[in-house]
Amino acid sequence: MKHWILSVAIVAVVTACATTTSSTGRKQYVGGVSEQQLNQLGAQAFVEAKTKGPLSTDAKQGAYVRCVVNALIAQLPSQSRGVAWETAVFANTEPNAFALPGGKVGVNTGIFTVARNQDQLAAVLAHEIGHVVERHHDERITRQMGASGILQILGAAAGDYGSAVTQGGGLLAQAGFLLPGSRAQETEADVVGQRLMADAGFNPEQAVNLWQNMIAASGGRQPEWLSTHPDPQSRIQELRGRASTLMPSYQQARSAGRTPKCG
Numbered sequence: 001m002k003h004w005i006l007s008v009a010i011v012a013v014v015t016a017c018a019t020t021t022s023s024t025g026r027k028q029y030v031g032g033v034s035e036q037q038l039n040q041l042g043a044q045a046f047v048e049a050k051t052k053g054p055l056s057t058d059a060k061q062g063a064y065v066r067c068v069v070n071a072l073i074a075q076l077p078s079q080s081r082g083v084a085w086e087t088a089v090f091a092n093t094e095p096n097a098f099a100l101p102g103g104k105v106g107v108n109t110g111i112f113t114v115a116r117n118q119d120q121l122a123a124v125l126a127h128e129i130g131h132v133v134e135r136h137h138d139e140r141i142t143r144q145m146g147a148s149g150i151l152q153i154l155g156a157a158a159g160d161y162g163s164a165v166t167q168g169g170g171l172l173a174q175a176g177f178l179l180p181g182s183r184a185q186e187t188e189a190d191v192v193g194q195r196l197m198a199d200a201g202f203n204p205e206q207a208v209n210l211w212q213n214m215i216a217a218s219g220g221r222q223p224e225w226l227s228t229h230p231d232p233q234s235r236i237q238e239l240r241g242r243a244s245t246l247m248p249s250y251q252q253a254r255s256a257g258r259t260p261k262c263g
């Protein structure tokens with residue numbers, strides 16, 4: 001009986017895999033897990049992160065992050081806007097941030113040492129949200145399933161809800177759910193994120209300052225987003241070039257009243 005359920009699930013999942021095209025025109029292989037499952041995995045990872053903590057108790061920081069995230073998600077397509085967006089601030093001096101499927105956004109307090117104004121915070125959060133909107137977690141899981149983990153993932157899929165979530169927790173690490181993206185994904189998150197921040201009324205030029213601060217703060221150590229990019233300076237150049245082409249969108253957003261005042 002169990003085998004029968006499993007093989008049905010295999011057929012269901014394998015046929016659900018599909019190629020699609022991201023908003024920057026990149027061919028993607030996605031659909032290894034359903035969007036609903038993916039959102040559940042994201043929500044579960046977020047709960048785990050918050051349980052592990054420690055969370056910041058600074059209500060002002062929490063409101064600041066929420067304000068920037070709200071301004072950004074207001075410019076997303078309705079499908080992405082519709083999920084249960086949630087933010088958390090972690091008391092951790094490492095300058096880092098993440099976004100997960102299901103609309104979960106986490107920020108370390110250390111991010112405020114490099115993201116020194118709301119536009120710079122928007123730059124880092126829009127980059128992270130860009131990973132989610134362009135289905136990068138989906139891509140990673142689908143690729144990983146093709147490589148190895150298909151039976152384990154399907155075991156979780158065929159089980160009851162509780163065991164799916166439990167096994168999903170282990171799955172997150174296994175499927176590279178929380179690992180840095182590929183170089184193509186990082187570039188795409190840069191492009192999509194910078195566009196998103198401009199549409200939301202944040203100055204896209206500040207993305208350049210943010211990543212410069214990041215490089216300066218990282219010292220010799222490679223932060224997540226640098227590890228997949230061979231040349232940080234060329235990335236800065238690309239961000240600078242795109243900023244000038246995004247200025248009209250930014251001005252338009254500002255004149256349309258999208259003038260976030262988050263802090």
Ligand SMILES: [Zn+2]
Nearest residue numbers: 181186189225
């Ligand atoms: Zn990234």
